[in-house]
Amino acid sequence: MTELLQIEQLTHVYSPGTPFEKMAVDHVDLTVRSGEFIGLIGHTGSGKSTFIQHLNGLLKPTEGRVLIHGEDIHQSKEMTRAARFAVGLVFQYPEYQLFEETVYKDVSFGPKNMGLDKDEIDRRVRESCRIVGLDDGILKKSPFELSGGQKRRVALAGVFAMEPEVMVLDEPMAGLDPAGCADVFSYINAYHEKHGTTILFVTHSMEYAAQMARRIVVMDHGKILMDGTPREVFARAEELIAAGLDVPQITRVFLRLKAAGIDIDPAVYTVEQAAAALRALKEGVRPC
Amino acid sequence: MLKDITLGQYYPGTSPVHRMDPRTKLLSLILYIVTIFVVKGAIPYAVCVLAVMAAVWVSTIPAKMVLKSLKPIVIIVIFTGILNMLYTPGREIFRVWILKITAEGVTTALTMALRIVLLVSSTALLTYTTSPMALTDALESLLSPLKKIKLPVHEFAMMMSIALRFIPTLIEETDKIMSAQKARGADFETGSILNRAKALVPVLVPLFVSAFRRAEELATAMECRLYHGGEGRTRLHSLTYTRLDLIAGIIVAAVCGGAIALSIVL
Ligand SMILES: Nc1ncnc2c1ncn2[C@@H]1O[C@H](COP(=O)(O)OP(=O)(O)OP(=O)(O)O)[C@@H](O)[C@H]1O
Numbered sequence A: 001m002t003e004l005l006q007i008e009q010l011t012h013v014y015s016p017g018t019p020f021e022k023m024a025v026d027h028v029d030l031t032v033r034s035g036e037f038i039g040l041i042g043h044t045g046s047g048k049s050t051f052i053q054h055l056n057g058l059l060k061p062t063e064g065r066v067l068i069h070g071e072d073i074h075q076s077k078e079m080t081r082a083a084r085f086a087v088g089l090v091f092q093y094p095e096y097q098l099f100e101e102t103v104y105k106d107v108s109f110g111p112k113n114m115g116l117d118k119d120e121i122d123r124r125v126r127e128s129c130r131i132v133g134l135d136d137g138i139l140k141k142s143p144f145e146l147s148g149g150q151k152r153r154v155a156l157a158g159v160f161a162m163e164p165e166v167m168v169l170d171e172p173m174a175g176l177d178p179a180g181c182a183d184v185f186s187y188i189n190a191y192h193e194k195h196g197t198t199i200l201f202v203t204h205s206m207e208y209a210a211q212m213a214r215r216i217v218v219m220d221h222g223k224i225l226m227d228g229t230p231r232e233v234f235a236r237a238e239e240l241i242a243a244g245l246d247v248p249q250i251t252r253v254f255l256r257l258k259a260a261g262i263d264i265d266p267a268v269y270t271v272e273q274a275a276a277a278l279r280a281l282k283e284g285v286r287p288c
Numbered sequence B: 001m002l003k004d005i006t007l008g009q010y011y012p013g014t015s016p017v018h019r020m021d022p023r024t025k026l027l028s029l030i031l032y033i034v035t036i037f038v039v040k041g042a043i044p045y046a047v048c049v050l051a052v053m054a055a056v057w058v059s060t061i062p063a064k065m066v067l068k069s070l071k072p073i074v075i076i077v078i079f080t081g082i083l084n085m086l087y088t089p090g091r092e093i094f095r096v097w098i099l100k101i102t103a104e105g106v107t108t109a110l111t112m113a114l115r116i117v118l119l120v121s122s123t124a125l126l127t128y129t130t131s132p133m134a135l136t137d138a139l140e141s142l143l144s145p146l147k148k149i150k151l152p153v154h155e156f157a158m159m160m161s162i163a164l165r166f167i168p169t170l171i172e173e174t175d176k177i178m179s180a181q182k183a184r185g186a187d188f189e190t191g192s193i194l195n196r197a198k199a200l201v202p203v204l205v206p207l208f209v210s211a212f213r214r215a216e217e218l219a220t221a222m223e224c225r226l227y228h229g230g231e232g233r234t235r236l237h238s239l240t241y242t243r244l245d246l247i248a249g250i251i252v253a254a255v256c257g258g259a260i261a262l263s264i265v266l
């Protein structure tokens, strides 16, 4: 794995020099390596959205730098534009950005801006629509006649089609029902498997972070509070709860078991791990 | 970036000027504007200048803020001044090349510039000390006699308050959509004017869609709460005149009347 993104001392202050001054991101350092699958969690207002908008140069840091492959994305206009395409950003509620007459045209907006030729655009549009489960019949429809869940998929396909090196998603599952969430989750996973794309997604939900990510970064008040594997992060479940964050329900069950005096490691975060841990406990206890 | 546009530059405070009824402020402003356009002569204008300075002082609004409101009109003031100076016929005081400068020209130029400055700074004082909502209420209340001749005064006021309420929301929305389209490689900054206008389509379409959606939602929500227009509707903040308004009204009337009287006498 090579270093893809380096974020050094990134700081962002909104409305500096006014009574409304607000430091949303506070001297954050982070390194993202190629092929990683990272979950970024933090409670409301912790600066997640502000942070990720720096990764493709939409926001300019008040202080600090963002490097892609070792080059500062603000060193030149060309570099900033290149960063736009290298880092695909999916905003929260991306369905509100759809505007074209047909789904096909909307998905091809990004690739077209990249200056690709027609055949390549066509290939990418069809492929990314297939990944998000939109069949060819829908491509000719207007995005405005689709259901909310379908619109979300069109919007995702629009960024998938740009085939960025890093895909950054801001709460991709917000406002969907459980089935819709599971679908979006599987599309992101499928895309990751297929292209080996680095993924960084923002979420409120510890359950999704635990299930999807191989690395979890926790933000709190504009700073990085924790950074590690889900196991390492959930081993500090008490701290997470103190920071006002939720931990997966199963982790909470194990914390209670431990509090009740049962000798058990509470750093579990999926039902499968929990089942295995309980089985081991049962078998370990029986011989006595 | 779009957020930096300040609309309704309300500067909260508790000074007497803030506490006055918005109707009194609006009427006072109208009277004052009439005054600065009818008076003549140095002394009446000095009274007008002092009056607005006193009002700013009472309002506790930093003088810097009022000066800031004058910044956008500097060019207009200079332009009007120069034109008036050059094109007013009269007694010549000196001549630069073919440009003839007259005494009357200098007086007119100064008067015009002063009028614009006073007009803008007094209006700014009103908008600094009165929230846009209070202003709308005041307008509705002052125009309510027109309901007799079947003018939909309440409806206009309601439209105005809703528009004011949604301007920041729409600005925020525009910002968000622009960012999202930039993330997909849209380019709003380079290219010919035609290309730049075209680049706005991906912003305007979603913006209209969302504005219509919001309008529909708001209409439904208002209907669900049995909104049925202004007839028989009571207000949470009803406007009432107090002693403060009486005193302020008398002072404003005295100052304006005095200035007009002085310009007739002198
Ligand atoms: N455009 C802006 N102008 C001023 N302040 C802002 C702006 N955007 C965000 N903020 C402030 O910066 C802080 C961080 O906001 P941000 O949107 O990054 O949080 P977040 O972690 O994404 O929250 P959420 O989970 O609710 O989306 C908040 O306190 C917010 O009020």
Ligand SMILES: [Mg+2]
Residues within 6 Å of the ligand: A048, A049, A050, A092, A170
């Ligand atoms: Mg956010």
